[in-house]
Amino acid sequence: MQHTTRRQTLAALAGATLGGLGLPARAEAYPSRPVRLVLPFPPGGSADFIARLTAERLRPIMGQPFVVDNRPGASGNLATSHVAHSPADGYTLLVGVTGALAINPWLYRGLDYVPERDFAPISMVAKAPVIVVAGPRSGIRSLGELVERAKAAPRSIAYATNGMGTSHHLAAEMFSRAAGIQLRNVPYKGTPSALQDIVGGHVDIGFMDLTASIPLVSTDRIQALAVTGATRSSALPSVPTIAESGFPGFSAETWIALFAPRGMDPADVQRLSAGVNTVFADADVRQQGTAQGLEVAGSTPAELQRYLAAESTKWRRVVETANIKLD
Incomplete structure (x- = not known):
């Protein structure tokens, strides 16, 4: 019994010594440096607006700057590909949009990313x-x-x-x-x-x-x-939906959501998702979004994963029915 106690004491002392030598048992808490939000659009516009507002409000919650990196080009494929091939450390994230993630994979031959394979969903940001x-x-x-x-x-x-x-x-x-x-x-x-x-x-x-x-x-x-949405827009509440106008069930939305390269630590994904949802729980943030014609709302990573899968299926059907192909 005494030998067991002595071994436990020595082990504890060894752990304390290693900690003192700067060898912590776990890595630094995420994030420990600035985070880039890569957006497939130029500055200006509703997506840029909500990305910058989200970045601004995340800083005090997450304890590090979040910086919007505008990378327009190739119908959103340029920015999306860049993030898909970035390190999965959580410091390069994608402000993903409908076209690049749910439409372009069915329109363009030879894309070097597959949305459901190459990205880890974090949270919905806004729909319009x-x-x-x-x-x-x-x-x-x-x-x-x-x-x-x-x-x-x-x-x-x-x-x-x-x-x-x-x-x-x-x-x-x-x-x-x-x-x-x-x-x-x-x-x-x-x-x-x-x-x-x-x-x-x-x-x-x-x-x-x-x-x-x-x-x-x-x-x-x-x-x-x-x-075209399932419900009227808060920005123009007097304007009917297509569904109300004689086409029940019609719904087509554009959306903005946050993704990381696949492989990001799940605990960090959950922490970031919680931070984004805290941002969107603020009534002022939602009101600013409404003024831009956006319905601002977060989601869990699992909810976003299911939504992306449903959107991909819907837009694939439209592309194939309309026989649209782009090079």
Whole structure:
């Protein structure tokens, strides 16, 4: 008994000595240095806004700076690939978006990442519907009128989007099939130029970014016909959903969520997810998101994993049905 006690004492002393020599039993608590949030869009816009607000509010909660790193290009594939091949230490994270994670894998050949294989979900950040708008010269005042005119003259109505293969383009394809109509896509290089041409009467309607459209809808420069989400947007509560407008069950959302490279320590993932959810529990943060047309809300990693899988299945079906392929 005395020998056992002596061995335990010696072991404890050895552990204390090793600790004094700077050899801790576990690594430093995460995070111990600044964290980069890689965003596939340029500065400005709703995704950049909510990423920066999240970064700002995470700093006091997590004890380290969170810095937004804007890496636009290749329809979001550039930033997404960069994070997929970064060290899984939690210091390079992805502000993931609908296109790069749920649509592009079905559109582009030879992508060097597979979302469900290469990323560890952390938390949802925000969702937003696409808004269907009509220009003042189009004469279209409701979604019903749009469908009626499109059925009477297939492909006579052109709609603007922010590019081929984007979530806005695919939301339009999804709606066209639900309504049994044929529309002509006019892809633009970005939302501002598309909205400018809708206001100017150069294109009839648009499937547009909600945040960018709010000022034009509010000043009656364009007519809001519907939003594509399952529920009305808090930013424009008087605008009906497509589902309410005669197409029950229709839902197409854009979203922003936080991911890490696969292999990040699960305990650190859970700690970061809890921090993000603490940020979004703040009423001021949610109100700032609403003003941008965003429904801000967190999630657990498991909830985000299930959501990504469902979104991937949905958009794959749309891409295959519409037979869209991009190089």
